Amino acid sequence: AQKVTQAQTEISVVEKEDVTLDCVYETRDTTYYLFWYKQPPSGELVFLIRRNSFDEQNEISGRYSWNFQKSTSSFNFTITASQVVDSAVYFCALVGAGNMLTFGGGTRLMVKP
Amino acid sequence: SAVISQKPSRDICQRGTSLTIQCQVDSQVTMMFWYRQQPGQSLTLIATANQGSEATYESGFVIDKFPISRPNLTFSTLTVSNMSPEDSSIYLCSVPFKTGREKAEAFFGQGTRLTVV
Numbered sequence A: 001a002q003k004v005t006q007a008q009t010e011i012s013v014v015e016k017e018d019v020t021l022d023c024v025y026e027t028r029d030t031t032y033y034l035f036w037y038k039q040p041p042s043g044e045l046v047f048l049i050r051r052n053s054f055d056e057q058n059e060i061s062g063r064y065s066w067n068f069q070k071s072t073s074s075f076n077f078t079i080t081a082s083q084v085v086d087s088a089v090y091f092c093a094l095v096g097a098g099n100m101l102t103f104g105g106g107t108r109l110m111v112k113p
Numbered sequence B: 001s002a003v004i005s006q007k008p009s010r011d012i013c014q015r016g017t018s019l020t021i022q023c024q025v026d027s028q029v030t031m032m033f034w035y036r037q038q039p040g041q042s043l044t045l046i047a048t049a050n051q052g053s054e055a056t057y058e059s060g061f062v063i064d065k066f067p068i069s070r071p072n073l074t075f076s077t078l079t080v081s082n083m084s085p086e087d088s089s090i091y092l093c094s095v096p097f098k099t100g101r102e103k104a105e106a107f108f109g110q111g112t113r114l115t116v117v
Helices: none
Strands: A003-005 A010-014 A019-021 A024-026 A033-039 A046-052 A059-061 A064-069 A074-079 A088-095 A107-112 B004-007 B010-013 B019-025 B031-037 B043-050 B068-072 B075-080 B089-095 B112-116
Touching (some): A010 A019, A019 A107, A024 A074, A033 A074, A046 A059, A074 A088, B004 B089, B019 B089, B043 B068
Parallel strands (some): A010 A107
Antiparallel strands (some): A019 A074, A033 A046, A033 A088, A059 A064, B004 B019, B019 B075, B031 B043, B089 B112
């Protein structure tokens, strides 16, 4: 069975602060993929990143960065210099051999001006 | 990458009625997934729709309540039957991705925001 845990249900920061969203996963599959999605108030899911289990390189994309630690089964997401437009619910998700996504509970990020 | 068109984008329905949500993909896919997201909650898989066979439902979801059609490799529908306010949710269709050595993407429709009154 697969499981994704996002321990932080809600985070509130002030604009320009850095914020890290935590994600811990469980899977028995040796090959798997990890994802982060953003869900703004409009409801659509916006794909942010994917990572496969064989690639532990950290990635940076603009103000976003991801830290994949296989040893601790974590795939954390950091937003640098947060902006009000970053306010959304963020989901971490996992897919293994079954091809369907297992989602974490989501973290609601509120960035205040 | 796949493009998924889902409709309606939102609807307000009377309790006891049914709503059919459509999902059209711009390429042929073997499996399609239907998810439900209740207010303030995460996404939960309802069922997997395979072309040419009956859908596979997850625990807690039954065919009588959520019948699914999969007439071809690019289209699927999900019906929410005999609706009650507890069915108010966002419903999303999704297609899987190429796994293995190829890069993987996961694709979602725009979602259907259903409110039952």
